[in-house]
Amino acid sequence: MNLGRLSAIIRKELIQVRRDHITLALVVGIPVVELLMFGYALNAVTDHIATVVFDQSGTASSRSFVSSFDNTGYFTVRRWTSTREEAMRAIDNGEAKVALIIPPDFGNDILGGRPATAQLIVDGSDPSVAQTAMFSGGLIAQVQSATVTVEALNRLGQTSNARGGIELRPVVLYNPRMLSVKFMVPALIGLVLQLQGVLLTALAVVRERERGTLEQLIVSPVRPGELMLGKILPNIGLCLASTVMTLVIARVLFDVPVVGSTIELLLLTLPFLFGTLGIGLAISVVARNQAQALQMTMFTLLPSILLSGFLFGREGMPQIFQWLSLAIPMTYYLEILRGVILKGVGIQVLWPQALALTVFAIVTLGVSVARFQKTVE
Amino acid sequence: MTTDTGRAITPSNGAAIEVRGLTKRFGDRVAVNDVTFEVQRGEVFAFLGPNGSGKSTTIRMLCGILAPTEGTGTVLGYDIRTQQDRIKQHIGYMSQRFSLYEDLTVRENLEFYAGIYTVPRPLLAARVTELIAMAGLEGREGQLAAQLSGGWKQRLALGCAIVHRPPLLFLDEPTAGVDPVSRREFWTMIHGLAATGVTVFATTHYLDEAEHSNRVAMIDSGVLTAIATPADFKAHYLHGTLFSIRTPDILETLTLLQSRPETADVSLYGDAIHALMQTGDEATLRAALAAAGIEDATVEVIPPSLEDVFISLMKRS
Numbered sequence: 001m002n003l004g005r006l007s008a009i010i011r012k013e014l015i016q017v018r019r020d021h022i023t024l025a026l027v028v029g030i031p032v033v034e035l036l037m038f039g040y041a042l043n044a045v046t047d048h049i050a051t052v053v054f055d056q057s058g059t060a061s062s063r064s065f066v067s068s069f070d071n072t073g074y075f076t077v078r079r080w081t082s083t084r085e086e087a088m089r090a091i092d093n094g095e096a097k098v099a100l101i102i103p104p105d106f107g108n109d110i111l112g113g114r115p116a117t118a119q120l121i122v123d124g125s126d127p128s129v130a131q132t133a134m135f136s137g138g139l140i141a142q143v144q145s146a147t148v149t150v151e152a153l154n155r156l157g158q159t160s161n162a163r164g165g166i167e168l169r170p171v172v173l174y175n176p177r178m179l180s181v182k183f184m185v186p187a188l189i190g191l192v193l194q195l196q197g198v199l200l201t202a203l204a205v206v207r208e209r210e211r212g213t214l215e216q217l218i219v220s221p222v223r224p225g226e227l228m229l230g231k232i233l234p235n236i237g238l239c240l241a242s243t244v245m246t247l248v249i250a251r252v253l254f255d256v257p258v259v260g261s262t263i264e265l266l267l268l269t270l271p272f273l274f275g276t277l278g279i280g281l282a283i284s285v286v287a288r289n290q291a292q293a294l295q296m297t298m299f300t301l302l303p304s305i306l307l308s309g310f311l312f313g314r315e316g317m318p319q320i321f322q323w324l325s326l327a328i329p330m331t332y333y334l335e336i337l338r339g340v341i342l343k344g345v346g347i348q349v350l351w352p353q354a355l356a357l358t359v360f361a362i363v364t365l366g367v368s369v370a371r372f373q374k375t376v377e
Numbered sequence: 378m379t380t381d382t383g384r385a386i387t388p389s390n391g392a393a394i395e396v397r398g399l400t401k402r403f404g405d406r407v408a409v410n411d412v413t414f415e416v417q418r419g420e421v422f423a424f425l426g427p428n429g430s431g432k433s434t435t436i437r438m439l440c441g442i443l444a445p446t447e448g449t450g451t452v453l454g455y456d457i458r459t460q461q462d463r464i465k466q467h468i469g470y471m472s473q474r475f476s477l478y479e480d481l482t483v484r485e486n487l488e489f490y491a492g493i494y495t496v497p498r499p500l501l502a503a504r505v506t507e508l509i510a511m512a513g514l515e516g517r518e519g520q521l522a523a524q525l526s527g528g529w530k531q532r533l534a535l536g537c538a539i540v541h542r543p544p545l546l547f548l549d550e551p552t553a554g555v556d557p558v559s560r561r562e563f564w565t566m567i568h569g570l571a572a573t574g575v576t577v578f579a580t581t582h583y584l585d586e587a588e589h590s591n592r593v594a595m596i597d598s599g600v601l602t603a604i605a606t607p608a609d610f611k612a613h614y615l616h617g618t619l620f621s622i623r624t625p626d627i628l629e630t631l632t633l634l635q636s637r638p639e640t641a642d643v644s645l646y647g648d649a650i651h652a653l654m655q656t657g658d659e660a661t662l663r664a665a666l667a668a669a670g671i672e673d674a675t676v677e678v679i680p681p682s683l684e685d686v687f688i689s690l691m692k693r694s
Contacts, residue, residue, distance in 0.1 A: 008492020012481065019480045019521075216476030216537075219440050219547075221465045222493050 001229075005222055009230025013204065017234065023200065027238050031192045031246045036253070038188050049133055051075040052096040054087040059107025065118065068144050069100060074136040088121070097123045098133045116145075185256045186337035187310045189246045190330055193239055193269070194276050194304055195297070200235045201280025202293040210289055224373045228365070232277045239273050240266060250341075259344030268340065268350060271357035272333040278364025285371045304330040332356045393418045393545050393576035394439060396450035396457075401434050401443065408434040410599040411448070416578055416592075418544075421571045423590035424580040425687065431599040432580040436549050439578070441465055453545055466494070469543035473553040475534035479523035483514050486522055486537055494541035508536035511566065528559025535566065539575075546570065548579035552586065564589055584684040593683070595690060602690055610686045617641050617655040619681045620662055623648065624674035633669050642689060651679075653689065 017023055051069065055062050069075040078096055081087045087099040101119040109116035120137045124130040208214040217227060243266065250256040258265060279300055287293040304310065307321055308330035317325070325331045332353035339345045339353075347354065394416035401409040409431040416422045426432050437443035439452055441461030449456075455463040477486050487505045496504060509518055512532035517525070522533060531551065539546060548567070552560045564586065571577055579586070587593045587607065594604040603614060617639075624630050627650065634643045634652050642653040654662065663676050 002495065004495040005493045008489055011492070012478065012485070012489045015485060016478065016480050211476070211479065212472065212474035213476040213478060215472060215474065216470065217493070218442055219465060219468075219470040220490075220493050221462060221495075 001223070001226060002221075006226050006230050009222070009227060010234055013231060013234040017238065023203070026199065027196060027242055028245070030196055031189075031242050032249065034192050035185070035188055035246055035249050038184060048076045049074060049098050049129055050096040051077050051098045051100060052079055052081050052087050052090040053077055053100045053102070054081045054084055055100075055102045056104040057102050057106035057108075061107045061110045061116075062102045065102070065106075065144050066100065068140055069137070072136060072140060074132060091121060091123050097129050098137075100137075183338070183342075185250045185254050186341045187334055189243065189250065189341075190272075190333050190337050191301070191305065191310065192246060193243060193273070193333075194330060195301060196242060197235060197239050197273055197276035198280040198283065198297045198300060199294070200238065201231060201277045202283040202287060202297055203290055204231045204235070205281065205284030206287050206290050206293045209284075224369050228281055228369050228372065232274070232281070232365075235277055235280075236270070236273050239276075240269065243269055247341075256341065258341050260340035260346050264346045265336070265340040268336045268347065268354050269333075271354055271361050272329055272336070274361035275329045275357055275364055278361055278368055281368035282364055282371070285368055303328055307331070309334050326356075329357055329360050391451070391454050392416060393420070394422075394450070394452050394578060396439070397448055399435065399438060399448035399450055400446050401431075401438060402446045407599050409438070409445075412596070412599075412601045413448075414594055414601065414604055416576060418576050419571060419574050420592060421568065421577045421590045422579070423587040423593045424578065424596060425582065425584070425587045425593055426580075426596035427582060427691070430596045432596060433549060434599075435596070436547055436578070436580055439464075440468060440470055440547060466541075467543055467545065469538040469541070469546040471534050471538040471546070471548050471551055473550040475530045477522040477530060477534055477537065480521060482519050482521055483509065483525070483533055484518040486533060487540055490537040491540045496541055504540060504542075508540060512536045527555050528562065531555050531559060531563055532566065535563070539570070544574070545576045545578065548577065548581075550580055550582070552581070552583065560586075584682070584687055587687075588683045595687065597691060607683055610683060611681045614686045615653065615681045615689055617653045618658070619679055619685060620652045620654060620659070620676055621646075621679045622650040622652060622662075622666075622674055622676050624650075624666075624671055626671050626674075629669070630666065630671055630674065633666070633671070637665070642692070651685070653685070 017027075053066050055066060066077060070077050075098065078090075081090065081099075084101060087096075087101060090096040091099055099121040101121065103117060103119075106116045106118060118141070120133065122130045122133045122137075205214070208217065244262075247258060247262065247265075251258070280297070283293055283296045283300070287296055303324075307317070307325040308328050309325070310330065335353050336350050339350050392415040394414075396415075397413050399409055399412040400407070412431075412435060424432050424435065434443065438445050438457060439450070441452070441457055441464040444458060449458070451457065452464045453467050455467075457464065478489065481489065484505060487508055488501070491501050491504060509515055512529070512535065514525075514529060514533060514536075517529070522530065525533060535551070546567075552563055555563065560583075567577055567579075568589070579590070581587055590607065592604065592606050593610060595602045603610070605614065622630060622634075627645075627648075630650055631643060631645070634640050634650070637654075639654050639656045640652060641655050642651075644651050652662075657665075659676050659678060663674065666672075666674050666676070
């Protein structure tokens with residue numbers, strides 16, 4: 001490894017990135033657009049959730065309970081239905097996202113100081129709606145169980161020592177796991193990073209092949225390892241910068257701060273990045289032109305999304321896919337992201353994941369440097 | 378790890394390139410077959426052959442990026458099988474693709490190649506200025522390589538290839554797709570380099586380029602068919618005498634010449650006929666024409682061009 005040659009390559013890469021507006025747009029654009037798209041698509045519809053009500057109780061208590069739903073702004077009562085089936089149909093055909101079902105004895109239970117039960121049926125196909133409905137519904141029920149009970153008891157001239165309250169029983173249709181914004185944003189950071197890292201690196205080498213400059217480098221004293229590292233290091237810098245940017249966006253726009261240490265998160269990101277760029281290099285060794293490189297990059301994204309726990313919990317997968325997911329760096333990086341950002345844990349807890357990523361990085365980089373050396377011949 | 382980048386320290390008496398029985402097989406196909414030759418220091422050596430004749434494969438073996446199947450060789454005294462890294466550090470290489478970074482400026486391209494050949498920093502500025510002057514690119518240092526015309530790109534590519542002052546320069550069809558004026562200027566620069574002691578090994582299929590070389594090797598289907606100076610080629614490799622014939626009766630003359638057994642080749646060059654005859658002189662040819670009723674023909678013996686020799690050699694093989 002010769003530092004002079006390495007720094008010449010790095011300098012050249014940085015100049016090229018600076019001049020290449022498409023790559024720059026990729027670096028800045030992908031994280032911003034993806035986060036905004038995913039984040040706001042998840043977020044924007046979370047208030048004024050269309051609601052239908054089937055009130056079988058028809059009492060002052062039940063009406064007060066319903067209007068408290070309406071008053072929070074999270075729910076908008078579209079109409080009252082006269083049967084349970086009608087309410088369910090409203091969810092099925094998309095008229096409402098939520099149905100509030102109040103049983104006949106709701107009012108009596110409250111007056112009698114017994115726990116009153118209401119059912120909240122939630123359309124889970126839209127995770128953010130479902131999540132908001134669940135949380136705010138639960139919250140409303142808690143607050144209301146206090147006030148409604150007290151009001152009812154006062155009306156009857158009794159002191160409030162009853163242990164009644166309202167229990168809201170949620171039923172989530174279609175998507176019982178309910179992926180939330182908080183859950184999604186860290187994952188998005190990982191996805192953006194992988195897309196960017198793989199693509200930047202793959203294109204950087206394939207472009208040289210297309211333009212014939214690779215041939216010139218091969219005849220020069222530059223060693224494959226130097227060339228690869230010279231391509232990777234600037235991209236590591238770019239990707240880290242874009243990680244910081246996405247973290248800022250996550251905090252400012254989606255109110256998802258990093259609970260743990262940001263420095264530790266960036267440190268734990270490094271092995272993931274090296275592995276990701278290793279994939280990019282592997283692609284660049286195989287791909288003949290930029291279009292192929294792009295297609296292969298997209299192909300590597302699919303397993304990362306489907307198997308890593310990005311959308312679907314790994315616990316629920318068939319055993320074979322759980323094993324497969326262990327070979328995907330995103331699986332470990334998601335645990336790191338969610339661990340540091342949401343739970344606030346650090347390297348002491350997440351070192352096994354970091355170790356797995358390091359092993360992955362060494363393997364992919366080793367293989368692609370070896371393969372690169374062969375394609376030269 | 379080598380950091381020396383001045384003129385290579387190599388044995389001064391040995392040949393710049395020396396190969397014995399060099400052979401490269403790709404599966405069943407023999408790309409280069411038992412090739413043996415030497416290139417002396419300071420020589421401009423042309424490697425001439427049609428497309429797919431094994432020129433590029435040979436150059437790749439000499440540059441240390443392709444291992445020969447059989448045979449041995451040294452480049453600047455370094456073994457092509459074991460000392461590829463040393464070879465790479467001391468040679469310059471330029472291909473027909475002018476491997477420039479189009480999104481880098483003229484200066485940045487030169488500085489990049491200076492960097493990967495580890496030209497010492499104190500020498501860098503002077504070296505870059507000198508090469509920009511050599512390529513006639515003064516005032517264009519800040520222009521992107523993409524904006525240069527073909528001839529300028531070619532001269533910049535040459536500058537990049539010699540930024541580390543290599544004593545040996547490989548040119549792989551360096552003038553493909555460049556206009557004739559730029560080609561002429563390019564070769565003037567190459568001969569200027571050769572005058573300072575740089576050895577030049579150039580593959581080409583332009584015969585006029587080969588004509589300006591010190592020696593020419595002809596390769597066909599992986600086999601080295603001949604190796605000589607251009608003058609020797611013309612003097613000894615053409616079997617017969619070349620005549621130029623001017624006559625109003627062009628068609629009749631052509632038909633007549635083609636029918637004669639001693640005719641090796643006949644072709645039209647503008648308004649003259651070139652005929653390669655295995656025997657005879659001007660008098661016998663004039664007599665033969667007169668006998669066929671072609672009276673007022675002017676017949677003279679002309680020196681062959683390298684092209685005449687090349688075509689004749691190719692036809693024979």
